[in-house]
Amino acid sequence: MDVPNSVLAQKLKGRAAPAAEDEPATPMRQMRRALARAADKAVGLSASVLGIAEEDLDAEKLIEDAPEGWIVLGLRDATSAGLTGLFLIDPALRSALVEMQTMGCLLPASGDPRPVTRTDAVMAVPFAARLLSELSEAGFGAGDVNPAGYDLGPIDDLRTAGLVMV
Numbered sequence: 001m002d003v004p005n006s007v008l009a010q011k012l013k014g015r016a017a018p019a020a021e022d023e024p025a026t027p028m029r030q031m032r033r034a035l036a037r038a039a040d041k042a043v044g045l046s047a048s049v050l051g052i053a054e055e056d057l058d059a060e061k062l063i064e065d066a067p068e069g070w071i072v073l074g075l076r077d078a079t080s081a082g083l084t085g086l087f088l089i090d091p092a093l094r095s096a097l098v099e100m101q102t103m104g105c106l107l108p109a110s111g112d113p114r115p116v117t118r119t120d121a122v123m124a125v126p127f128a129a130r131l132l133s134e135l136s137e138a139g140f141g142a143g144d145v146n147p148a149g150y151d152l153g154p155i156d157d158l159r160t161a162g163l164v165m166v
Contacts, residue, residue, distance in 0.1 A: 027140060028052050034134035042130040043100040059165060066158040069113050070094070071121045073128050074161055075150040082166040087128050087152065097124050121154030128152050 025033070032049040039047040071094050075085035089097070091113050099106050101123055129152055135141070136148035155161045 025138070028054070030135065030138040030140045034131055034138055034140070038127055038131035038134045039096075041134075042127040043097055044104075045096055045100045045106075047096070059162065063158045063162040069116055071116055071124050072155040072158055072161055073121065073125065073152050074155045074164070075152060077150055080166045082164045083155075083161060084166055085150070086155075086158075086161055086165075087132075089124050089128070094120055094124060097127050118154055118156070125152050125154065 031052055035049050036047050039045040067088070067090070069091040071089040073087040073089070074083040075087055076082070077084050094116065095109075095113075096106055098120055132147040132150060132152070136146055140147055
């Protein structure tokens with residue numbers, strides 16, 4: 001719209017700009033926005049994050065109670081020989097990423113999930129790398145961590161990842 005809307009301008013006259021624009025985004029908000037942008041840019045998937053939660057898990061407990069059907073990507077930085085972190089992708093997002101790259105659209109959900117393959121993990125790497133890049137651009141980590149500075153690679157399962165974690 002090139003012409004200013006006088007009615008809308010009158011209604012907004014005198015209102016202060018929302019304070020949320022001046023405040024920096026919370027880490028959770030940065031994560032939600034980055035995930036949606038990464039899905040769109042990496043595979044053309046229009047995604048909305050409905051919820052996000054932060055959990056503190058012991059690595060050994062995570063490996064013991066390994067979730068089924070999840071993609072496991074290892075995060076490695078240049079300062080150590082082993083893995084410094086993990087990037088896990090749940091079955092629903094895994095299916096969406098694979099379907100968008102192979103079929104160009106999402107298929108109806110199937111009742112019986114198939115096992116994760118190494119091809120699934122390799123196909124998820126561009127999305128994961130893009131997400132880390134988006135987080136880095138958003139200032140996630142407040143300068144303490146550079147998410148885009150990690151190398152990503154598929155790992156067969158969490159037990160294998162546990163053996164090479166730093």
